[in-house]
Amino acid sequence: MTRTISFTLDGKTVSAREGQSIWDVAKEQGTLIPHLCHADRPGYKADGNCRACMVDIEGERVLAASCIRTPTDGMIVHTATERAEKARKMVVELLAADQPERNDSYDPDSHFWKMADLNGIDGSRFPARPLPTEDLSHPAMAVNLDACINCNLCVRACRDVQVNDVIGMAGRGAASKVVFDLDDPMGDSTCVACGECVQACPTGALLEKSVVGAPAIDRDVDSVCPFCGVGCQLTFKVRDDKILFADGRDGPANQGRLCVKGRFGFDYIHNPERLTKPLIRKAGVAKADIEGLDPANPLTHFREASWEEALDVAAQGLLKVKADKGPAGLAGFGSAKGSNEEAYLFQKLVRTGFGTNNVDHCTRLCHASSVAALLETVGSGAVSAPFNEVENSDVIVVIGSNPGVNHPVAATYFKNAVKRGAKLIIIDPRGQALSRYATHMLQEKPGSDVALLNSMMHVIVKDGLTDEAYIRDHTENFEALKTHLEDFSPEAMQERTGIAPEQIREVAHLFATAKAAIIFWGMGISQHVHGTDNSRCLISLSLMTGQVGRPGTGLHPLRGQNNVQGASDVALIPMFLPDYQSVEDPVIRGRFEDFWGAKIDPNQGLTVVEITEAIHHGTIRGMYIMGENPAMSDPNVTHAREALSMLDMLVVQDLFLTETAAYADVIFPASAWPEKDGTVTNTNRQVQMGRAAVPLPGEARQDLWIIQQMAKRFGLDWQYDHPRDVFDELTQVMDSIKGLSWDRLDREGSVTYPCESPDDPGQPLIFTDAFPTPSGRGQFVPASLVSPDETPDREYPVILTTGRLLEHWHTGSMTRRSAVLDAVEPEPVVHMPPAMIEELGIQPGDYVKVSSRRGHLKIRARADGGVQAGLIFIPFCYAEAAANVLTNDALDPFGKIAEVKFCAVRVEAAPDQAPTPQDSLQPPADPL
Ligand SMILES: Nc1nc2c(c(=O)[nH]1)N[C@H]1C(S)=C(S)[C@@H](COP(=O)(O)OP(=O)(O)OC[C@H]3O[C@@H](n4cnc5c(=O)[nH]c(N)nc54)[C@H](O)[C@@H]3O)O[C@H]1N2
Numbered sequence: 001m002t003r004t005i006s007f008t009l010d011g012k013t014v015s016a017r018e019g020q021s022i023w024d025v026a027k028e029q030g031t032l033i034p035h036l037c038h039a040d041r042p043g044y045k046a047d048g049n050c051r052a053c054m055v056d057i058e059g060e061r062v063l064a065a066s067c068i069r070t071p072t073d074g075m076i077v078h079t080a081t082e083r084a085e086k087a088r089k090m091v092v093e094l095l096a097a098d099q100p101e102r103n104d105s106y107d108p109d110s111h112f113w114k115m116a117d118l119n120g121i122d123g124s125r126f127p128a129r130p131l132p133t134e135d136l137s138h139p140a141m142a143v144n145l146d147a148c149i150n151c152n153l154c155v156r157a158c159r160d161v162q163v164n165d166v167i168g169m170a171g172r173g174a175a176s177k178v179v180f181d182l183d184d185p186m187g188d189s190t191c192v193a194c195g196e197c198v199q200a201c202p203t204g205a206l207l208e209k210s211v212v213g214a215p216a217i218d219r220d221v222d223s224v225c226p227f228c229g230v231g232c233q234l235t236f237k238v239r240d241d242k243i244l245f246a247d248g249r250d251g252p253a254n255q256g257r258l259c260v261k262g263r264f265g266f267d268y269i270h271n272p273e274r275l276t277k278p279l280i281r282k283a284g285v286a287k288a289d290i291e292g293l294d295p296a297n298p299l300t301h302f303r304e305a306s307w308e309e310a311l312d313v314a315a316q317g318l319l320k321v322k323a324d325k326g327p328a329g330l331a332g333f334g335s336a337k338g339s340n341e342e343a344y345l346f347q348k349l350v351r352t353g354f355g356t357n358n359v360d361h362c363t364r365l366c367h368a369s370s371v372a373a374l375l376e377t378v379g380s381g382a383v384s385a386p387f388n389e390v391e392n393s394d395v396i397v398v399i400g401s402n403p404g405v406n407h408p409v410a411a412t413y414f415k416n417a418v419k420r421g422a423k424l425i426i427i428d429p430r431g432q433a434l435s436r437y438a439t440h441m442l443q444e445k446p447g448s449d450v451a452l453l454n455s456m457m458h459v460i461v462k463d464g465l466t467d468e469a470y471i472r473d474h475t476e477n478f479e480a481l482k483t484h485l486e487d488f489s490p491e492a493m494q495e496r497t498g499i500a501p502e503q504i505r506e507v508a509h510l511f512a513t514a515k516a517a518i519i520f521w522g523m524g525i526s527q528h529v530h531g532t533d534n535s536r537c538l539i540s541l542s543l544m545t546g547q548v549g550r551p552g553t554g555l556h557p558l559r560g561q562n563n564v565q566g567a568s569d570v571a572l573i574p575m576f577l578p579d580y581q582s583v584e585d586p587v588i589r590g591r592f593e594d595f596w597g598a599k600i601d602p603n604q605g606l607t608v609v610e611i612t613e614a615i616h617h618g619t620i621r622g623m624y625i626m627g628e629n630p631a632m633s634d635p636n637v638t639h640a641r642e643a644l645s646m647l648d649m650l651v652v653q654d655l656f657l658t659e660t661a662a663y664a665d666v667i668f669p670a671s672a673w674p675e676k677d678g679t680v681t682n683t684n685r686q687v688q689m690g691r692a693a694v695p696l697p698g699e700a701r702q703d704l705w706i707i708q709q710m711a712k713r714f715g716l717d718w719q720y721d722h723p724r725d726v727f728d729e730l731t732q733v734m735d736s737i738k739g740l741s742w743d744r745l746d747r748e749g750s751v752t753y754p755c756e757s758p759d760d761p762g763q764p765l766i767f768t769d770a771f772p773t774p775s776g777r778g779q780f781v782p783a784s785l786v787s788p789d790e791t792p793d794r795e796y797p798v799i800l801t802t803g804r805l806l807e808h809w810h811t812g813s814m815t816r817r818s819a820v821l822d823a824v825e826p827e828p829v830v831h832m833p834p835a836m837i838e839e840l841g842i843q844p845g846d847y848v849k850v851s852s853r854r855g856h857l858k859i860r861a862r863a864d865g866g867v868q869a870g871l872i873f874i875p876f877c878y879a880e881a882a883a884n885v886l887t888n889d890a891l892d893p894f895g896k897i898a899e900v901k902f903c904a905v906r907v908e909a910a911p912d913q914a915p916t917p918q919d920s921l922q923p924p925a926d927p928l
């Protein structure tokens, strides 16, 4: 129990919790004491340096800074004595002397000027100490230290909250100032542009560039970030129906924090290339004719059409396929970028309108193998604990995941935990931004995770570190695993993993003996032909040590897209109905048939890559693709593009004329996230409410409306006037969220599922007593060694791994249309070990040609000391050097995920000339 303190505040007896400051209690009582260096946000320690919050304490000679002073029993505090008010006014007036004229300043509405207003100060009698250091070197943020009051908030933002350690103070006395790195211009520093400092700055000395000079925002709209699965709550800052930037809100996942995309990455929705009219392919324009198609000018290949006509042509084309080939001739890819409501209606349309279970989405290329393993072993595919539980962990494992880049706000919590003393073990063939915070960095050979994890478990068993009671009470099949692990000593595995046995022993002991250890994993685990095996090992590791079901422990596959968790939950997948109920189970299917009033195909549908194959075989002839860009994101993309070009009817619903839309017969201009109301579910199982901030451009329409218009043309009589009507239906068919309602989410902003009743607060930690398996126990499933599908050889001696960059989103369709994001990473690069660049006899920045058995591309080389010998890394966001031209489409047999993290390539120095668009499209050159 925390102690409470009773004291008198402005004549009233009040109580404070232990550790609460006078400032906090006053705020709770409805009194806002002026404050400048005090952020009043989670993660920021009060500093008490500016003295703008002074209060009078009876019996004390000097005033006290209320933000750092904690009350004691019986203390008598006055916030508004003449002495206190005078002191506060003086502080603000002295600081105002150094400020630029209010109307000339970057931000006349800054917190500083609001506090000056509160103190009744509108200028200063004192001389200024001009520090005219304007720094506009960064594409997103402006620095004007003239307005800086040295309150130190930006330093705390950068050091304590986001833990980037870029900002510091230099100089002394009147010369002291804020600096980036070694007093570099901000744009040249190691700043990752999370913008935390800008949000914290009370004066506008650090400010979003988009509002410099014209700062009046006319609307604040609370929503959720549409980029990654972290699910940061934010406020869109809108002027003239344009989003200028976003501020973080105090959501459960982010507590006010954001990253560069979530703060500065929204101008893609205002990009002139946005689709604003329905388009129909012109007669006689061939589908493969993608070259020369300019997204800014689709009219060379398409003609504009009315909605009525476009919808009719699309539906008739798909209906014709259905008539010719049967329902199995159709397939749909829904979107993990839209809302739960959209995903649910999309799969319902495919299942009950098209009449097939051929419905899937990007989860197949993402955590499909993790989910397969989790369902098999612990009966649930979602995370067992929110990532914020690292607060209670003493050991954190990050394996095959690059959160500093891909889940940047989650990574800040990992760094906070390390600062507190937690051990961070990173297992990855590549060094990464988080490596410098790792206490243990295991830079293994690519694709060697089963060997590595089995050898860790071997040590745990041999050294008697298993949790026998947990194994006895909560698991089954341990004996089989134990026998299986005999052959996996760290010595026997060293050749495969490249990791010294002592290191394996050390981390095995750390993990097993930790009071609370948690595992985070990502695409480095899932995107292999042995992805399911990789996850099985992680689950076994966690079960045998009892590191699950308690605070600070757990299994957390970091989910990628903003709504990939939700889209999967509502059944945008070919084998399940909502809540992962098997479509092959006649009882379950019968229930849905009654509820939906339609027949459902009793057979599972095809998955993403299988659909590509089925098109090549002529079985699938018509597709509806909403909010996915498979012509860039699918493995072996030349083959996938060929498939798209073979369809009789391809309907694409997107924001832009993407590489996929280039193959479409009909294109629907859709709604971007900031234009819609809807719910999304993040990696933590938190269902959150998003709200429309700006109107749709031109004739673009809500995705929910478009899906329903298509449904109507398939004879479905739906009546959903608002997303809330769809959400109501979701709560009726999904037990996991039956305690939720639209109104509750609108009110609370975020609720974690499972949530059983309206007064269930939601359950962040699961598996506390039992697993949702038939026996209630977790299963050990032993995993054997399986080599990558395509290993290096003489012709293709180098390993290619692919992935992401901080500033870009997947296929680049959104982020390459965002000015700030594209300015930071404008051009494709291949990350290579410096020694490889030397061997090729080239300089960083020179072009190389990278070829695989499936294709080749030309791309500039970047030296990257984090990439190990024999490996290269290419991000897959650049159409002009599309990494997936090279990747392998071999599948994991359980999750049906492709091995985009491993294939064999050849790297050659290329003539010093820019590549042409054809370079990434042509079939592979003859290898010899
Ligand atoms: N900026 C940005 N953020 C994103 C996205 C984006 O496109 N851009 N996409 C979102 C989506 S959908 C997803 S799924 C997530 C993905 O987030 P992550 O899972 O972090 O994805 P990747 O960067 O593809 O790969 C993760 C790590 O796996 C490592 N790796 C490669 N091969 C192996 C291996 O054999 N073993 C091990 N142990 N590691 C290996 C790579 O070096 C890399 O560091 O990010 C989400 N966030």
Ligand SMILES: Nc1nc2c(c(=O)[nH]1)N[C@H]1C(S)=C(S)[C@@H](COP(=O)(O)OP(=O)(O)OC[C@H]3O[C@@H](n4cnc5c(=O)[nH]c(N)nc54)[C@H](O)[C@@H]3O)O[C@H]1N2
Binding pocket: 335, 337, 338, 362, 363, 365, 366, 367, 523, 527, 560, 561, 626, 627, 628, 629, 630, 633, 634, 635, 653, 654, 655, 656, 658, 670, 671, 672, 673, 703, 802, 803, 804, 809, 810, 811, 812, 813, 814, 876, 883, 884, 887, 900
């Ligand atoms: N080589 C390689 N390939 C990979 C991966 C890898 O690591 N390496 N990772 C895989 C993974 S994990 C994933 S998740 C996939 C991602 O693959 P995709 O999902 O195909 O990639 P995105 O670029 O996110 O595509 C989203 C599309 O939706 C559009 N969009 C955005 N918001 C909306 C909306 O509200 N409504 C509509 N209608 N459209 C919208 C965007 O413009 C964009 O075209 O890529 C996979 N492919």
Ligand SMILES: [Mo]
Binding pocket: 362, 365, 366, 367, 560, 561
């Ligand atoms: Mo993903």
